[in-house]
Amino acid sequence: MLKLTAREKGALFFEGIITVILLVLINLALIIIIQNVIQTNQGVASGIFIIKQSLKIGPLQTQIWSYQRIVIVIFIVIDIFVVWWRLLRRYHQYQINHIIKELHYIAQGHLDHRIPFRLKGRTQNVVTSVNALVDSAVQSMNDERQIEKSKDELITNVSHDLRTPLTSIIGYLRLIEDKQYHSEEDILKYSHIAYEKAKQMKNMVEDLFEYTKVQQHGAPVNIMSVDLGQLLEQVSASFELEGENKGIQVSSQTTPSPLMIDADPEKLGRVFSNLVANGIKYGHGASYIKLNAQQHGDNVVVTVANDGEPIPKESIAHLFERFYRVEASRSKATGGTGLGLAIVKSVVDLHHGTVQVKSDDHETAFIVTLPTKQGDSKKNNAQIH
Incomplete structure (x- = not known):
């Protein structure tokens, strides 16, 4: 009082x-x-x-x-x-x-x-509204500071990740430019290393572009009816050769078939491609990667599982943070940007779904839950735009 x-x-x-x-x-x-x-x-x-x-x-x-x-x-x-x-x-x-x-x-x-x-009486409504307004203003200021901090971290991480391969490219090309080689084999070796580093930079830029695109407010989503079974088959087929080279069998299974959902096929394909690529790169000792989709009422649950090394418990909560790497040196060695799972989370959010991770000594599974219907596509696009 x-x-x-x-x-x-x-x-x-x-x-x-x-x-x-x-x-x-x-x-x-x-x-x-x-x-x-x-x-x-x-x-x-x-x-x-x-x-x-x-x-x-x-x-x-x-x-x-x-x-x-x-x-x-x-x-x-x-x-x-x-x-x-x-x-x-x-x-x-x-x-x-x-x-x-x-x-x-x-x-x-x-x-x-x-x-x-x-x-x-009504005067208490004034007090409540003022306190709520101050809370909202403080929260907005904190959000703005966090956005600015995130932008700074983004610039710092991108600069650091691009500088390493760029330094290698310049170094090896300088060796060729200064004729510091002994044979044609040296030239091919140096140019091949520069080429691989350039591809690594290209992957980084593409991941960064994709991440910023799906993070933008009003990111466009082209919702249409998609046969999820066919989409998962295409994803598993695209990684079949790469998996065989590492002794990993990539397969998919869908129940029922066909399983139709409302989604953006390009973006949803990127989600499962990133999850399979993540399993191939970091699932050391894995013998399989299985994509399994099942319908549960109005939702579809897609599990991307492998039997490789488990993810440390302390890392699971941070997996979907941008630029987070469970093992930084390993990610750099495989050309990872730390953006793959962040892109997965952003695209799933655009589809009003959820993604979670379970990992133990037996299996590591990424579980994506999506609604089968996104509502009227035009209305949905209008809301997202």
């Missing part, structure tokens, strides 16, 4: 006394005026006398009415109401003054401060 200061209490008491004095003087003036009217008007006096004589009850014919008493009672009721109304009005003004004072204090930079008191 709001506590008034001693000065405010004194002012409130003084205003109450002044109001009572003024009302008493007004009442006396009105009583005198009424009496003069009655005394100077014989018809009014006679009418009051007749009414007074007629209002008697009981065996003793007791009078129950006296106009002086009635007038005094009416004046007292009106006076009490006026005093209460003026004091309440003044008290509400003091409440508003305290709220304004608290707002000035917050506006001076004390953003961790909130209006501490609770009031009654």
Whole structure:
């Protein structure tokens, strides 16, 4: 509750006394005026006398009415109401003054401060709205700081990741430029290394472009009816040769077949390609990568599982953060950008789905849950745009 200061209490008491004095003087003036009217008007006096004589009850014919008493009672009721109304009005003004004072204090930079008191009636709605507004402003400021921090981290990470292969490319090309080779085989070796580093840079740029594209507010999504079984078969076929080279069998299974869902086939294909590529690169010791899709009511659950090395428990919570690498040196060696799983999370979010990870000594599984229907495609695109 709001506590008034001693000065405010004194002012409130003084205003109450002044109001009572003024009302008493007004009442006396009105009583005198009424009496003069009655005394100077014989018809009014006679009418009051007749009414007074007629209002008697009981065996003793007791009078129950006296106009002086009635007038005094009416004046007292009106006076009490006026005093209460003026004091309440003044008290509400003091409440508003305290709220304004608290707002000035917050506006001076004390953003961790909130209006501490609770009031009654509609004034409490003002207090609640002000506190909510400050919370929203603080949250917006924190979000903006986080966005700025993320941008700085993005620039730093991209610069670092691009500088390493670029340095190698320049170094080997300089060897060729300065004729610091002994044979044609050296030239081919240096140019091949530069070529591989250039491809690594190209993959980094493509991942970065894809990530920023799906992260943009209003990222376009081309929703259409897609046969998920065919899409997963195409993904597994595209990685079949690469998997065989590492002793990994890539396969897919869909129940029921065909399994139709509303999705952007290009973006959804990127999701499962990234998950399979992640399993091939980092699933050391794996013998299989299985893509399994099953329908559960209005949702489809797609599991991309491998039997390779488990992911450390402390890393699972960070897997979908951009540029996060479970093992930095291993990722650099395989050309990873740390953006693959972040792209997966962003695309799944665009499809109003979820993705989670389970990993133990037996199997590592990425579980993607998607709704079979995205609503009216035009309406959905309008909302996303």
